[in-house]
Amino acid sequence: MKKLASILTATLALGISTTATAGTLEDVKKRGTLSCGVSTGLAGFSQKDEKGQWSGMDVDVCRAVAAAVLGDASKVSYKPLTAKERFTALQSGEVDVLSRNTTWTHTRDTSLGLNFAGVNYYDGQGFMVSKKIGVKSALELNGAAVCIQAGTTTELNLADYFRANDMEYTAVTFDTSDQTRAGFESGRCDVLTSDQSQLYAIRIGLKNPSDAVVLPEVISKEPLGPVVRQGDDAWFNIVKWSLAALIEAEYLGVTSANAEQMAKSGSPEQQRLLGTTGDSGEKMGLSKDWAKNIVMQVGNYGEIFERNVGMSSPLQIARGLNAQWNKGGILYSNPIR
Amino acid sequence: MSAVKRPEGSKSAPAFYNNPNVRAVFYQLLLVATLGYLVFLIIANTLANMEARGIKTGFDFLTTTAGFDILMSLIPYDATDTYLRTFFVGLLNTILVSAVGIVLATMVGFIMGVAHFSKNWLVTRLAVAYVETFRNIPLLLQIFFWYFAVLAALPSARNSMSLGEAVFLNVRGLYLPAPVEEAGATVFYIAVAVAIAAIIWLHRYAKKRQDDEGVQLPVWRLSLGILIALPALASVIGGAPFSFEYPELRGFNFRGGITVIPELMALALALTVYTGAFIAEAVRAGIQAVPHGQTEAARSIGLKESKIMKLIIVPQAMRVIVPLLNSEYQSLVKNSTLATAIGYPDLFTVFVGTSLNQTGQAIEIVFMTLAVYFAVNMTISLCMNLFNRRVSLVERK
Numbered sequence: 001m002k003k004l005a006s007i008l009t010a011t012l013a014l015g016i017s018t019t020a021t022a023g024t025l026e027d028v029k030k031r032g033t034l035s036c037g038v039s040t041g042l043a044g045f046s047q048k049d050e051k052g053q054w055s056g057m058d059v060d061v062c063r064a065v066a067a068a069v070l071g072d073a074s075k076v077s078y079k080p081l082t083a084k085e086r087f088t089a090l091q092s093g094e095v096d097v098l099s100r101n102t103t104w105t106h107t108r109d110t111s112l113g114l115n116f117a118g119v120n121y122y123d124g125q126g127f128m129v130s131k132k133i134g135v136k137s138a139l140e141l142n143g144a145a146v147c148i149q150a151g152t153t154t155e156l157n158l159a160d161y162f163r164a165n166d167m168e169y170t171a172v173t174f175d176t177s178d179q180t181r182a183g184f185e186s187g188r189c190d191v192l193t194s195d196q197s198q199l200y201a202i203r204i205g206l207k208n209p210s211d212a213v214v215l216p217e218v219i220s221k222e223p224l225g226p227v228v229r230q231g232d233d234a235w236f237n238i239v240k241w242s243l244a245a246l247i248e249a250e251y252l253g254v255t256s257a258n259a260e261q262m263a264k265s266g267s268p269e270q271q272r273l274l275g276t277t278g279d280s281g282e283k284m285g286l287s288k289d290w291a292k293n294i295v296m297q298v299g300n301y302g303e304i305f306e307r308n309v310g311m312s313s314p315l316q317i318a319r320g321l322n323a324q325w326n327k328g329g330i331l332y333s334n335p336i337r
Numbered sequence: 338m339s340a341v342k343r344p345e346g347s348k349s350a351p352a353f354y355n356n357p358n359v360r361a362v363f364y365q366l367l368l369v370a371t372l373g374y375l376v377f378l379i380i381a382n383t384l385a386n387m388e389a390r391g392i393k394t395g396f397d398f399l400t401t402t403a404g405f406d407i408l409m410s411l412i413p414y415d416a417t418d419t420y421l422r423t424f425f426v427g428l429l430n431t432i433l434v435s436a437v438g439i440v441l442a443t444m445v446g447f448i449m450g451v452a453h454f455s456k457n458w459l460v461t462r463l464a465v466a467y468v469e470t471f472r473n474i475p476l477l478l479q480i481f482f483w484y485f486a487v488l489a490a491l492p493s494a495r496n497s498m499s500l501g502e503a504v505f506l507n508v509r510g511l512y513l514p515a516p517v518e519e520a521g522a523t524v525f526y527i528a529v530a531v532a533i534a535a536i537i538w539l540h541r542y543a544k545k546r547q548d549d550e551g552v553q554l555p556v557w558r559l560s561l562g563i564l565i566a567l568p569a570l571a572s573v574i575g576g577a578p579f580s581f582e583y584p585e586l587r588g589f590n591f592r593g594g595i596t597v598i599p600e601l602m603a604l605a606l607a608l609t610v611y612t613g614a615f616i617a618e619a620v621r622a623g624i625q626a627v628p629h630g631q632t633e634a635a636r637s638i639g640l641k642e643s644k645i646m647k648l649i650i651v652p653q654a655m656r657v658i659v660p661l662l663n664s665e666y667q668s669l670v671k672n673s674t675l676a677t678a679i680g681y682p683d684l685f686t687v688f689v690g691t692s693l694n695q696t697g698q699a700i701e702i703v704f705m706t707l708a709v710y711f712a713v714n715m716t717i718s719l720c721m722n723l724f725n726r727r728v729s730l731v732e733r734k
Binding site: 083084087088091107108111112113133141142143144145150151152155156158159160163169170171172173174175179182183186187188190229230231 | 389392508509588589599
């Protein structure tokens with residue numbers, strides 16, 4: 001009888017304790033590493049080299065958050081997730097941040113219990129075809145078989161586009177980006193559709209990249225950005241402003257090379273960003289030099305873009321929409337003050 | 338609980354809480370209540386947490402538009418249909434691949450299991466090699482092998498292999514002519530039904546003749562004759578029952594006819610070959626479980642070798658084989674979820690994959706899917722148990 005009573009009490013306690021969750025910031029600090037959800041491998045965004053080092057646009061967002069919170073950009077444990085797994089992994093607390101070329105949509109923002117912390121890459125869906133079939137426009141694709149990655153907005157846009165243009169197609173879905181590429185290469189489908197940035201990434205992974213062309217049509221808006229769980233506003237703020245700091249640093253001309261010097265002798269705005277003046281860090285429960293750590297260790301947005309997907313990378317993607325607002329793009333960071 | 342003997346003559350009955358029966362019932366109730374409370378706690382906790390995190394719950398999503406397309410569907414489906422329909426599309430695809438897998442694996446398994454006892458050295462070795470190879474390679478690897486190594490190596494649509502310009506095989510799948518019903522179709526169906534009825538009657542009659550007079554009729558040859566002759570006659574009288582719609586290359590792909598997608602072929606092949614190896618072992622075990630004395634006894638009463646297998650060995654072996662088959666069939670259904678690795682649109686890929694990801698309602702969707710696999714496997718189990726009862730009853734008479 002006593003035993004039963006104690007089991008019952010334990011169950012009750014369990015029931016109560018699981019409803020209360022600690023803040024993500026404290027969890028990360030206690031753990032000493034940031035758990036970040038990335039893709040299973042996508043050139044330029046999140047990929048692992050032969051030494052096991054992750055790099056890419058999305059990886060650098062994880063590193064920026066780690067630099068801000070822990071003062072060390074290398075303290076990230078990466079969790080490779082397929083498109084299908086990503087939201088469940090975030091909802092269940094397996095990862096602290098999801099930075100995995102994820103499109104910010106209304107449904108995801110409102111019904112999944114998630115918050116998008118901003119946009120780190122403005123993308124749009126496009127098509128890649130084999131040169132052999134001699135197609136010049138997506139409107140000539142009636143009857144084609146199309147390879148897509150399962151569980152993406154791509155699947156929905158594709159259906160809309162073909163229906164709107166009164167064309168038929170066969171959807172061949174795969175789990176990972178690599179499988180999709182393999183399907184395209186084997187000739188299982190005529191067309192591969194994905195976000196434009198991914199198409200370039202997939203194209204350079206082909207055995208013979210010059211055999212494939214990316215069609216000019218961009219059929220959707222795909223703002224990609226980091227995602228956090230709803231209900232932890234402090235953590236949401238940290239991720240939101242870590243991303244903002246990357247963009248603001250580029251806008252203010254602060255780079256990994258000159259940050260140290262700017263902190264001492266820069267303009268008031270630069271000094272405020274780098275924590276020489278003001279208390280932007282304290283307000284978020286971080287150190288004073290949170291943004292300085294980000295810029296010193298990860299670089300500003302421009303450096304990240306160049307390194308991972310820009311002209312000095314194999315992908316050679318132009319800045320386009322992803323340039324600063326005063327340079328013809330739509331990147332615009334809210335002021336850090 | 339030790340029974341203590343009360344002193345003789347004591348009239349007072351023990352208190353009700355000392356009655357072992359009452360106590361037993363009480364503990365059972367307590368256990369059920371605790372379990373019930375635990376389940377309630379889990380559900381309430383989950384709901385509260387999901388509410389707190391702003392995750393949508395409930396089954397309303399089933400009636401909203403899915404908005405994505407599915408590679409293969411046995412019922413009409415397009416992107417404007419609901420999530421509920423994606424559930425049925427996936428379910429039917431799962432049932433299709435499982436049924437094909439079960440039938441083919443049983444055939445392969447029985448042939449290979451019996452081949453093990455062949456007097457031909459080569460045939461025996463082949464059977465052993467087959468079982469040992471495919472039983473010991475992980476199923477996922479076999480699926481990849483068939484899909485990425487064998488089927489992906491087929492020629493492109495324009496360079497298809499073809500059989501008489503009617504059947505085409507290429508990297509996009511197998512294209513078959515589709516039968517289209519013509520005027521004579523009704524008469525044809527009736528003829529087939531009559532033929533089947535006649536064959537059933539013939540079997541009963543032949544059995545009776547054998548029981549009464551000991552005369553054996555060539556039942557199989559007669560059955561085959563009826564099955565061909567009657568429908569053929571119907572076609573002559575009523576006109577051609579079917580015409581065929583042939584697949585033809587138009588634009589990017591073949592259109593018309595029936596398409597068997599490579600994902601289905603790869604998955605069905607892998608499931609067949611893999612499960613077939615296990616069934617072969619079950620068949621071998623079943624046959625070996627029949628004492629050799631049975632064969633000798635059968636020979637001594639003058640039965641032919643072919644009759645010994647059919648009339649003596651197999652019916653007794655079935656007693657061992659059927660329960661093993663049951664679990665192999667259930668494994669096959671469960672293993673079919675590996676479809677997701679190559680994108681065959683089964684229930685798991687479509688519903689737990691895409692639908693879950695588009696709606697984010699993990700708990701509802703996973704729960705529905707669990708319930709389906711449970712129900713399908715329970716049905717298989719039920720059928721096999723009924724079959725098993727028949728097999729063992731026949732045996733014990």
